[in-house]
Amino acid sequence: MRDDLKVGVFLCECGGNISDTIDLDKVKEELDVDFIGQFENLCSLNGRKIIRDAIFDYDLDRVVVAACSPISHEKTFQDYVKPLNPYLMDMANIREQCSWVHDDSKKATNKAISLINASIEKVKQSDAVDPIYCQTPDEVAVIGGGIAGMNAALSLAKQGTKVTLIEQSPSIGGHMAKIGKVFSPVKIAEECGMCLLNPILNELVWNENIKVLTNTKVIEAERRAGTYNLILEKSPRYVDEDKCISCGKCAEVCEVEVPNDWNDNLSMRKAIYRPFGQSYPESYVIDMDNCTKCSNCVKVCSMKAIKLRGKSERIPLQVGSIVVATGHKLFDMEKRPEYGYTRYDDVITQSELGRITGVNGPTKGKLLKSNGEVPKRVVMIQCVGSRDEKPDGHKYCSKICCTVALKNANIIKHKYPDTDVLICYTDVRTPGMFEKYYKHTQENEVRFLRGRPGEVVRKGDNFIVRTEDTIKGEFVEIEADMVVLSTAMEPSKGTEEIAEILNVGTTEDGFIKESHPKIKPIATDVQGIFVCGTAHEPKDITDSIMQATAAASKVGEYNYGGVEIEPFIAEIDTERCIVCGECIAHCKYKSMSIHNDEIYIDPMSCTGCGKCLIGCEQRAIAINGNIDEKIKATIGGVLSKKQKGERMILVFLDNIGYTAADNIGVNRLSYPESIHIIKVISVNRVTPKHIRYALENGADGVFIGEFPGDLMYDEVERKIQGVKNRLIELDEDPERITFSKVYIPYFTGLARKLTEFDRRIAELDGK
Amino acid sequence: MSSQQKISDSPINFAEKIIEDVKNSKDEGVLKCVQCGMCTSICPAARHSDYNPRDIIERVLEGDESILADDNIWNCFYCYTCHSVCPVGNSVCEVNQILKQMAIENKIGYDKLYEYMGFADSYFNAAIGAIPEIFFKDIDRDVPGWWDFRLHLDEIRNELELDPPLMPSKETIDEVSKILTITGFKDKIEKIRASQEDYK
Numbered sequence: 001m002r003d004d005l006k007v008g009v010f011l012c013e014c015g016g017n018i019s020d021t022i023d024l025d026k027v028k029e030e031l032d033v034d035f036i037g038q039f040e041n042l043c044s045l046n047g048r049k050i051i052r053d054a055i056f057d058y059d060l061d062r063v064v065v066a067a068c069s070p071i072s073h074e075k076t077f078q079d080y081v082k083p084l085n086p087y088l089m090d091m092a093n094i095r096e097q098c099s100w101v102h103d104d105s106k107k108a109t110n111k112a113i114s115l116i117n118a119s120i121e122k123v124k125q126s127d128a129v130d131p132i133y134c135q136t137p138d139e140v141a142v143i144g145g146g147i148a149g150m151n152a153a154l155s156l157a158k159q160g161t162k163v164t165l166i167e168q169s170p171s172i173g174g175h176m177a178k179i180g181k182v183f184s185p186v187k188i189a190e191e192c193g194m195c196l197l198n199p200i201l202n203e204l205v206w207n208e209n210i211k212v213l214t215n216t217k218v219i220e221a222e223r224r225a226g227t228y229n230l231i232l233e234k235s236p237r238y239v240d241e242d243k244c245i246s247c248g249k250c251a252e253v254c255e256v257e258v259p260n261d262w263n264d265n266l267s268m269r270k271a272i273y274r275p276f277g278q279s280y281p282e283s284y285v286i287d288m289d290n291c292t293k294c295s296n297c298v299k300v301c302s303m304k305a306i307k308l309r310g311k312s313e314r315i316p317l318q319v320g321s322i323v324v325a326t327g328h329k330l331f332d333m334e335k336r337p338e339y340g341y342t343r344y345d346d347v348i349t350q351s352e353l354g355r356i357t358g359v360n361g362p363t364k365g366k367l368l369k370s371n372g373e374v375p376k377r378v379v380m381i382q383c384v385g386s387r388d389e390k391p392d393g394h395k396y397c398s399k400i401c402c403t404v405a406l407k408n409a410n411i412i413k414h415k416y417p418d419t420d421v422l423i424c425y426t427d428v429r430t431p432g433m434f435e436k437y438y439k440h441t442q443e444n445e446v447r448f449l450r451g452r453p454g455e456v457v458r459k460g461d462n463f464i465v466r467t468e469d470t471i472k473g474e475f476v477e478i479e480a481d482m483v484v485l486s487t488a489m490e491p492s493k494g495t496e497e498i499a500e501i502l503n504v505g506t507t508e509d510g511f512i513k514e515s516h517p518k519i520k521p522i523a524t525d526v527q528g529i530f531v532c533g534t535a536h537e538p539k540d541i542t543d544s545i546m547q548a549t550a551a552a553s554k555v556g557e558y559n560y561g562g563v564e565i566e567p568f569i570a571e572i573d574t575e576r577c578i579v580c581g582e583c584i585a586h587c588k589y590k591s592m593s594i595h596n597d598e599i600y601i602d603p604m605s606c607t608g609c610g611k612c613l614i615g616c617e618q619r620a621i622a623i624n625g626n627i628d629e630k631i632k633a634t635i636g637g638v639l640s641k642k643q644k645g646e647r648m649i650l651v652f653l654d655n656i657g658y659t660a661a662d663n664i665g666v667n668r669l670s671y672p673e674s675i676h677i678i679k680v681i682s683v684n685r686v687t688p689k690h691i692r693y694a695l696e697n698g699a700d701g702v703f704i705g706e707f708p709g710d711l712m713y714d715e716v717e718r719k720i721q722g723v724k725n726r727l728i729e730l731d732e733d734p735e736r737i738t739f740s741k742v743y744i745p746y747f748t749g750l751a752r753k754l755t756e757f758d759r760r761i762a763e764l765d766g767k
Numbered sequence: 768m769s770s771q772q773k774i775s776d777s778p779i780n781f782a783e784k785i786i787e788d789v790k791n792s793k794d795e796g797v798l799k800c801v802q803c804g805m806c807t808s809i810c811p812a813a814r815h816s817d818y819n820p821r822d823i824i825e826r827v828l829e830g831d832e833s834i835l836a837d838d839n840i841w842n843c844f845y846c847y848t849c850h851s852v853c854p855v856g857n858s859v860c861e862v863n864q865i866l867k868q869m870a871i872e873n874k875i876g877y878d879k880l881y882e883y884m885g886f887a888d889s890y891f892n893a894a895i896g897a898i899p900e901i902f903f904k905d906i907d908r909d910v911p912g913w914w915d916f917r918l919h920l921d922e923i924r925n926e927l928e929l930d931p932p933l934m935p936s937k938e939t940i941d942e943v944s945k946i947l948t949i950t951g952f953k954d955k956i957e958k959i960r961a962s963q964e965d966y967k
Binding site: 388389393426455470475 | 801802803804805807808809810813819822852853854855
């Protein structure tokens, strides 16, 4: 029945890219189909009419487009074959994997014939299947209540989306709340950070679409069909937010004093406290690690808001997408003892200087040393922990420290014009408009020295900063009575934890990795999870807000546009399935779960690898779309065109390997004509049965490539070894099969490996 | 002062030669120098002389081979502090050793090496690297009480119930001398010595 299908083949010249190397007339002669035509540029809009007319005129059931790579134009031609089902069309890649990698016209033409024939045999086995559309729930979780998370939540809420904002500390606000003053490059002036933050905070609090959960962390996450099931853990506050009126009587009577972390431990607070004046929720909180349970606070609270007993609560939350805004922390100064931070009180960080100069800080805005005097000379040291290749440093530039130093230097100069401020820098990085602020800082008589100090030592009442003035080429010892270190930004602990819980990729530096650093800077490598703010990389407030609002827009695209998924995934025959759960244990992608007493397969994460088939004794699972037969037909289609004396090597690659192979062509490198690449949905779908079928029907070698980052990599490697062992038992040569790592950027390596494998096979055949 | 860079000049060749040297353990570290000066800020030689490790790399990157004849390169005594603090993973200390070797190959710096001949003698005479006598006066000046300590070392050891120091046997000394002769070390030493003593 499948043999009666009418197949049409459309050959694309690609404006000479194909037809200059491949003899298309010869191709037409060699193939036996119901329709075959040659066209200059099939992907042009004109191609739609050509293909559609031929489908009607010749009553075609199946279509093969022999042109460029399916990576380039599969979607185009799936659309052009309407009214045929999109999956009844297959592309033979005779450009990237033929005309662009081979020079010998005769051999290239023969290979093109084999590739097209493989597609013809494959489409005969294709079934009409429909892509799966997933509609995700439109609720969103924003994780992290700093300036990025707040803006993402607010933007989403204003567009009508329900948002849960999750913050692990007792108040939202993040680093910006404690930063003191901020500046923008356009306004040559510093302004109150809290005054800018507060309207955003208020707007957020009053927005009915936003639910704020403080003292709360995500502890578990599971994804199913675009829905994330999160488990949150909310730690007790011990003070009822709804009753507390923040009168502060409780703190007055509390006898426990501990360092105030919101003030970078530069002042003390009580065990019952409010993190800062404008904190939200507007309620006190008890730091139970330090509370002695004396109950003084309970007795004095007229609102009866305090309960010294409480348990953490687990809250389930179901959302369609997630915005990760878990922020950064600052470099640990214990790693740089040479600067004396842990030994000397007056060696501080820029963050601490921000607290000291903040009017709501430990000195109410006065710049004072630990002895209560105003410093005579403040030396700032840049790039502490940044731009530092030592094992415990960070190779990247933290991006904001130059401008932070300029800002704090200006703040000092405004209030204390007699205090000398010297910034020791390697490069002053003030791109764009920030350069104007740099000039403004110089006008304020802040001094600059180009040199990276090696150490800070105590000498009498002062410090000595040892550095080289690299412009003069002179070693200098600078006396200072306050030293400020511009510490690197690094991923917060929360950022590290959430990456693991959500299984999103991170960079070598531990930040959340975007799905493409150039053109997809907000999506992560997990569909439906987006990143913004300093969880992504070091950036300032403005950039954080821009990325946060962009993330809100990306969530909108995703939530309202739905997601289309290729249908070649596992399917359960519920008649046969006994819900033993064996498949769940086998699935490396965590796609399977039990839902309403049935096995549920998440179409978003299932790759169609077929690992679950092995565990299923009931044979209740199948991969949609007749995949096994299609692979077999493709193999048969290539090999049936093998000519006498021709060497034929079959290469099986999934989307990643296939893209790498295309890159060989795009970069006009070459490999032998014997190499025939077959694209599969998952390399694991190439079974021992397929490999044996190939070797028995004329394949001289089989090359299987897999990306080591694929969760099935080890499995496939083991399987191929099994096939090799079986060949040894049968007294055949296991060297005819090879398994290799493939990487998209390392296409030169793939070209070399293919060439080497061809040579090895030739040697086996004594050629 | 001004200088010219001709179109045919290739200043980077000098750095490349250093990178290829077997003593260089830092790959392309030299090329990544941003002249931050952290090495100079903690270099003991820089504090007490005109030696400037940052400047060494600057001149290497400029292709300034006249640095081989600069007396200052002999002031580095391999404390490796620059090596351990460099933010870009460079090692001026290693570069310095390579430069000195190049200088020696160009017959530069024999007078500097001549001061260390005492070390070479002790390899041959005792198969150990002993402090040459010509340095005793300087050490005693820099380390108060050192001479006294040295004179009474045996008694101090005795008091601490330590055995007398173990010295290599005659056979060992002969063997070491033989190795040093076969490997050409002896020839080199004689060449340096001859060059300086003739000169005098």
